[in-house]
Amino acid sequence: MTRKIQFREALNEAMCEEMERDQRVFLMGEEVAYYNGAYKVSQGMLERFGPQRVVDTPISETGFAGLGVGAAMYGLRPIIEFMSWSFCLVAADQIINNAPKMLYMSGGQFKVPIVFRGNNGAGGQLGSTHSWAVESMFSCVPGLKMAIPATPRDAKGLLKSSIRDDDPVFFLESERMLGLGSRGDTDFSRYLSGRWAPPTVEEDADFLIPFGQAEIKKEGKDCTVVALGRTVHFALEAAEQLEQEGIDVEVVDPRTIRPLDIETILRSVRKTNYCVIVDECWPFASIASEIAAQVYEGAMDDLDNKVIRVNNDDVPAPYARHLEQEMLPHARKIVEAVRAATYNS
Numbered sequence: 001m002t003r004k005i006q007f008r009e010a011l012n013e014a015m016c017e018e019m020e021r022d023q024r025v026f027l028m029g030e031e032v033a034y035y036n037g038a039y040k041v042s043q044g045m046l047e048r049f050g051p052q053r054v055v056d057t058p059i060s061e062t063g064f065a066g067l068g069v070g071a072a073m074y075g076l077r078p079i080i081e082f083m084s085w086s087f088c089l090v091a092a093d094q095i096i097n098n099a100p101k102m103l104y105m106s107g108g109q110f111k112v113p114i115v116f117r118g119n120n121g122a123g124g125q126l127g128s129t130h131s132w133a134v135e136s137m138f139s140c141v142p143g144l145k146m147a148i149p150a151t152p153r154d155a156k157g158l159l160k161s162s163i164r165d166d167d168p169v170f171f172l173e174s175e176r177m178l179g180l181g182s183r184g185d186t187d188f189s190r191y192l193s194g195r196w197a198p199p200t201v202e203e204d205a206d207f208l209i210p211f212g213q214a215e216i217k218k219e220g221k222d223c224t225v226v227a228l229g230r231t232v233h234f235a236l237e238a239a240e241q242l243e244q245e246g247i248d249v250e251v252v253d254p255r256t257i258r259p260l261d262i263e264t265i266l267r268s269v270r271k272t273n274y275c276v277i278v279d280e281c282w283p284f285a286s287i288a289s290e291i292a293a294q295v296y297e298g299a300m301d302d303l304d305n306k307v308i309r310v311n312n313d314d315v316p317a318p319y320a321r322h323l324e325q326e327m328l329p330h331a332r333k334i335v336e337a338v339r340a341a342t343y344n345s
Contacts, residue, residue, distance in 0.1 A: 001202070001203045003201065003203060004200055004201075005152055005201050006178070007151075007152045007179065007180040008040060008041045008179070009152070011117075011155050011159060012041055012043060014155070014159035015027060015045065016048065017205045018163040019045075019049055021205065025077045025079065025163055026054070026077075026079065027042060027045060027049075027054050027079045028054075028057055028079070028081070029057055029080060029081030029083070030058075032054060032057075033051060041178070061090050061091040062091045062093075065080055065094040065095055065116070066091070068080040068094075069094050069098050069099045069114060071114075072099070072113050072114040072168075073102060077163060078114050079115045079117060082118035082119075083118060083119070084118060084120075084126075085119060085121075086129060086131065088118075089132075095138075096138055098112075099114060099144070099168040100112075100141050101143055111167075113167070114168050115163055115165075115171055116168070116170050117159070117162075117173060118173060119174065119175040120172035120173060120174060120229075121133040121175075121230065122280070122317050122324060122327075124176060125320075125321050126319075127317065128318070131317035133172075133281050134170075135170075135228075135257055135287050136286045139290075144167065145165060145167050145168070145169045145170070145256065145258050146170045146171075146172065147172065147256045148172045148229040148254075149171075149229065149255065150227075150228070150230070150233065150253050150255070151180070151232075152180060153201045154215075154253075156201050156202075158211075158255060158256070160207065160208050161209055161210060172229065174229055174230040211259055212256055212259035212260070212261050213256075213264075214254045214264035215253050216251070216253075216268070217235075220251070221250070221271065221272060222247050222249060222250075222342060223248075223250070223341055224249075224250050224252060224268040224269050224271075224276070225238070225239070225249050225276045225277075225278065226254065226277045227251060227334075228254060228257070229280070230280065231279060231280060231310075231329050234334055235278055235334055236251055237331040238332075238334035238335045241335050242339075247344060249338060250272055252264060254291075260290075262294050265294075265295065266294075266295065270302040273303060274303070274342050275295055275308070276309075276338050276341050277291050277295075277307060277310070278311075278334055278337075279310075280312055280329060281311055281312060282311060283312075284314065286311050288309040288310070289309065292307040305341050306341075308337045309337075310333050310334055311329065312327055313327045315327060
């Protein structure tokens with residue numbers, strides 16, 4: 001059985017179901033308990049699980065990230081919430097220099113089953129220091145896994161898999177999508193219509209989405225568009241516009257970056273012969289750059305044009321709303337990229 005729920009509700013359900021299933025799981029972060037989470041993702045969890053398993057922390061990412069790594073090494077399964085992934089940089093030593101390397105450096109003696117989750121990318125007029133998309137900075141580190149969900153269904157299935165995983169997982173959510181699935185949500189109307197991406201979530205405590213399995217959000221034959229997280233919805237919007245021009249776009253959502261399901265992407269490119277890649281990173285050394293390199297390595301002879309990337313503009317995120325929106329990937333940029341890739345510009 002399935003039902004419609006909001007993105008934040010899907011995250012809440014995933015954590016609650018896993019905490020019911022496994023007493024070792026706990027949530028820790030700023031305002032996650034008595035305030036029900038800065039974005040109400042942990043609504044009701046303090047009352048349900050108590051203050052020993054839903055733990056408010058000081059404003060000290062270095063401290064509670066390190067505490068979480070130590071707890072994971074000794075057998076617990078922490079979920080560490082960053083109010084914004086932009087704030088994780090002060091805990092870089094703990095999350096990228098300790099957690100992903102501990103299993104290797106200890107010769108297999110210490111696993112670190114920890115999930116770091118929270119809002120990633122531009123949240124809407126939060127300024128350049130609160131709007132980082134961190135995936136390109138961290139995904140190069142061996143020993144960690146990384147998920148970027150685009151729908152409530154993906155959010156629930158991937159988060160449950162993350163909590164059960166024995167490796168550190170970076171779970172990157174978008175603040176702008178936390179209300180996805182609610183009435184009146186016009187930003188993601190293509191998703192809500194159910195035309196391509198069904199807006200439903202399974203009612204199953206054991207519903208999991210395995211890492212390394214991309215999903216084709218919309219099938220097509222004329223051009224492959226690879227998109228991540230929030231940009232999946234911009235890609236679907238662009239696909240709808242391009243459909244009116246007779247261009248049938250296939251939208252592929254990798255869902256996880258580490259591991260990356262490159263084979264699904266390559267199969268799509270071999271079918272369409274054209275490729276556009278979209279993400280919210282800056283262009284230089286972006287996720288789009290890595291996927292493009294792997295597409296060239298695996299499907300060079302199948303491409304009829306160069307791979308085109310659609311990224312954030314190469315500037316810090318501006319505060320002014322109209323400038324921020326223009327800086328980010330959006331449907332018009334994707335439409336123009338697909339036209340160029342398919343020689344229709």
